[in-house]
Amino acid sequence: FEPISVGIAIGAASALTGYLSYTDLYCRFAECCREEQPLNASALKQELEEKLFGQHLATEVILKALTGFKNNKNPKKPLTLSLHGWAGTGKNFVSQIVAENLHRKGLKSNFVHLFVSTLHFPHEQQIKLYQDQLQSWIRGNVSACASSLFIFDEMDKLHPGIIDAIKPFLDYYEQIDGVSYRKAIFIFLSNAGGDLITKTALDFWQAGRKREDIQLKDLEPVLSVGVFNNKHSGLWHSGLIDRNLIDYFIPFLPLEYRHVKMCVRAEMKARGSAVDEDIVTSVADEMTFFPKDEKIYSDKGCKTVQSRLDFH
Numbered sequence: 214f215e216p217i218s219v220g221i222a223i224g225a226a227s228a229l230t231g232y233l234s235y236t237d238l239y240c241r242f243a244e245c246c247r248e249e250q251p252l253n254a255s256a257l258k259q260e261l262e263e264k265l266f267g268q269h270l271a272t273e274v275i276l277k278a279l280t281g282f283k284n285n286k287n288p289k290k291p292l293t294l295s296l297h298g299w300a301g302t303g304k305n306f307v308s309q310i311v312a313e314n315l316h317r318k319g320l321k322s323n324f325v326h327l328f329v330s331t332l333h334f335p336h337e338q339q340i341k342l343y344q345d346q347l348q349s350w351i352r353g354n355v356s357a358c359a360s361s362l363f364i365f366d367e368m369d370k371l372h373p374g375i376i377d378a379i380k381p382f383l384d385y386y387e388q389i390d391g392v393s394y395r396k397a398i399f400i401f402l403s404n405a406g407g408d409l410i411t412k413t414a415l416d417f418w419q420a421g422r423k424r425e426d427i428q429l430k431d432l433e434p435v436l437s438v439g440v441f442n443n444k445h446s447g448l449w450h451s452g453l454i455d456r457n458l459i460d461y462f463i464p465f466l467p468l469e470y471r472h473v474k475m476c477v478r479a480e481m482k483a484r485g486s487a488v489d490e491d492i493v494t495s496v497a498d499e500m501t502f503f504p505k506d507e508k509i510y511s512d513k514g515c516k517t518v519q520s521r522l523d524f525h
């Protein structure tokens with residue numbers, strides 16, 4: 214052994230471990246962007262299965278999409294998910310779960326960005342300004358953290374021109390002005406297509422078939438065409454669909470009476486109270502259901518459950 218090189222090796226190793234543990238320590242307190250951090254797929258699966266009620270398709274597709282994407286060291290484009298369904302069926306709720314599983318601080322993370330159409334892009338006359346702002350915001354954030362997550366809520370209220378502004382970022386480019394967008398994730402939420410999803414669910418119900426038997430192939434084609442042709446989908450003729458830039462259309466089924474009850478129970482548990490079945494039933498009974506004759510699906514999904522529970 215040559216004492217000098219051994220010394221250098223030890224010095225280098227200890228400097229490296231010192232550096233690593235310092236980084237680990239630092240990231241434990243401050244938030245770090247860890248691009249290569251693998252997704253804990255079993256934790257995500259468990260969370261979705263436990264917390265998301267009545268959405269077997271969304272659970273399956275989201276898991277598949279995220280694990281596939283995060284396991285791919287060299288994705289060719291960013292992951293784009295388009296979540297569709299009736300109000301209060303869990304689209305925002307799922308986005309929050311996904312955000313928490315990607316970045317520890319979830320929606321509060323510096324690497325997770327939520328845009329709400331009516332809040333962030335309210336004026337049609339300002340589209341040019343919004344386009345510029347959005348482009349530079351996305352560019353800046355992806356430069357800072359390649360695995361940034363962007364969530365666009367109320368896509369059906371978004372002017373199609375705005376989505377055009379981010380189209381280049383969603384495409385198969387290796388880099389744009391020195392920035393690679395390939396590790397970013399974009400989630401779009403909208404009510405567009407909710408009527409088509411409900412119709413399919415109702416057809417199954419009327420045919421005496423189980424809700425859980427509805428498969429993606431029963432819905433995905435209807436949805437992509439329906440959303441494409443819907444002027445108010447936010448994706449209308451935006452080029453995202455015909456250029457195949459949306460990786461997954463994810464349907465959220467309308468929620469039934471039993472799911473509303475599950476939401477009430479979950480909310481009671483979250484508040485630390487014991488589950489009282491009488492209250493569960495009376496909250497669920499207060500909700501309104503459609504269609505007029507069958508009364509199967511909750512008008513507002515689980516949306517007003519929390520506020521209704523306050524009255525009991």
Ligand SMILES: Nc1ncnc2c1ncn2[C@@H]1O[C@H](COP(=O)(O)OP(=O)(O)OP(=O)(O)O)[C@@H](O)[C@H]1O
Pocket residue numbers: 264265266267268298299300301302303304305306307403404476514515516
């Ligand atoms: N499928 C579900 N499973 C469990 N909880 C749900 C589900 N759907 C809704 N909830 C509950 O209802 C609340 C409201 O739902 P959420 O905001 O996710 O609806 P949404 O689909 O995004 O509706 P909108 O289209 O009106 O924005 C959630 O915070 C959650 O507590």
